[in-house]
Amino acid sequence: MKMGIALIISGGIMFIVGLIMYYSIELGQTDSGLRLIKNSGTFIGLSGIGVTLAGILLYLINRNEAPMEKQFDV
Numbered sequence: 001m002k003m004g005i006a007l008i009i010s011g012g013i014m015f016i017v018g019l020i021m022y023y024s025i026e027l028g029q030t031d032s033g034l035r036l037i038k039n040s041g042t043f044i045g046l047s048g049i050g051v052t053l054a055g056i057l058l059y060l061i062n063r064n065e066a067p068m069e070k071q072f073d074v
Contacts, residue, residue: 025038
């Protein structure tokens with residue numbers, strides 16, 4: 001369960017860093033270095049969304065659920 005929370009946090013951080021990298025560069029820049037930063041921000045942000053989703057699924061799958069007990073009334 002702790003691994004799922006760690007993935008959710010790291011995916012959120014990746015998403016925020018990707019947004020910062022993407023929006024720090026103005027649209028229409030022709031310098032290849034700036035375009036590389038903008039494209040890297042897109043990739044990191046989308047990867048962060050995937051990591052966050054994987055963390056949420058891992059958290060939901062590994063939850064400890066109480067076993068169901070059947071009660072028979074006689």
